[in-house]
Amino acid sequence: MAHVELSISEPLVSQAREPIEPLHVDNFQLWTDAATVALEPCLVINQELVIAAASRSCCELLGLGEPGKVAGHPLLDGLRLVDFTAQRGELDEAEIDKIPPLLALTSGRLARGLLRVAGGAVAAHGDGTVDAIATPVWTGKKVVGSLTFFAPISTAFTSG
Numbered sequence: 001m002a003h004v005e006l007s008i009s010e011p012l013v014s015q016a017r018e019p020i021e022p023l024h025v026d027n028f029q030l031w032t033d034a035a036t037v038a039l040e041p042c043l044v045i046n047q048e049l050v051i052a053a054a055s056r057s058c059c060e061l062l063g064l065g066e067p068g069k070v071a072g073h074p075l076l077d078g079l080r081l082v083d084f085t086a087q088r089g090e091l092d093e094a095e096i097d098k099i100p101p102l103l104a105l106t107s108g109r110l111a112r113g114l115l116r117v118a119g120g121a122v123a124a125h126g127d128g129t130v131d132a133i134a135t136p137v138w139t140g141k142k143v144v145g146s147l148t149f150f151a152p153i154s155t156a157f158t159s160g
Helices: 027-037 056-062 102-107
Strands: 042-046 051-054 111-118 127-139 141-152
Touching: 027 042, 027 051, 027 127, 027 141, 042 102, 056 141, 102 111, 102 127, 102 141
Parallel strands: none
Antiparallel strands: 042 051, 042 141, 111 127, 127 141
């Protein structure tokens, strides 16, 4: 016949251990630092629509200039966006508010869309199209910026 014996005792807790405090990190600064050195085309903007950081590949792709010099400048000063019509008109204010970096910032949600860019490597032969995926950057319960990744869309078609 099997014999089982149980005992109950107080848990052994070391009195010398200090409670672990959560690290207080600036989420916006972490994403800014990451975007600065990223290999992928990405950028971070703040609430004032000012570029906080942009990767070198993003600056080349969108024709923004030197990565070290673009930080601190308004996003819309260096980025030339045109509509998808044959007339290639500049985007009006209502349409600009819908581009993914701004939409993620104002809505607090993920945003994705195609952008037609005039200038930069993506537009070496006229205008270029990029796929933009943006996410809001939060500090606590407040949106403080957005992080956007870009991918060039090839418009060249090959026949089979």
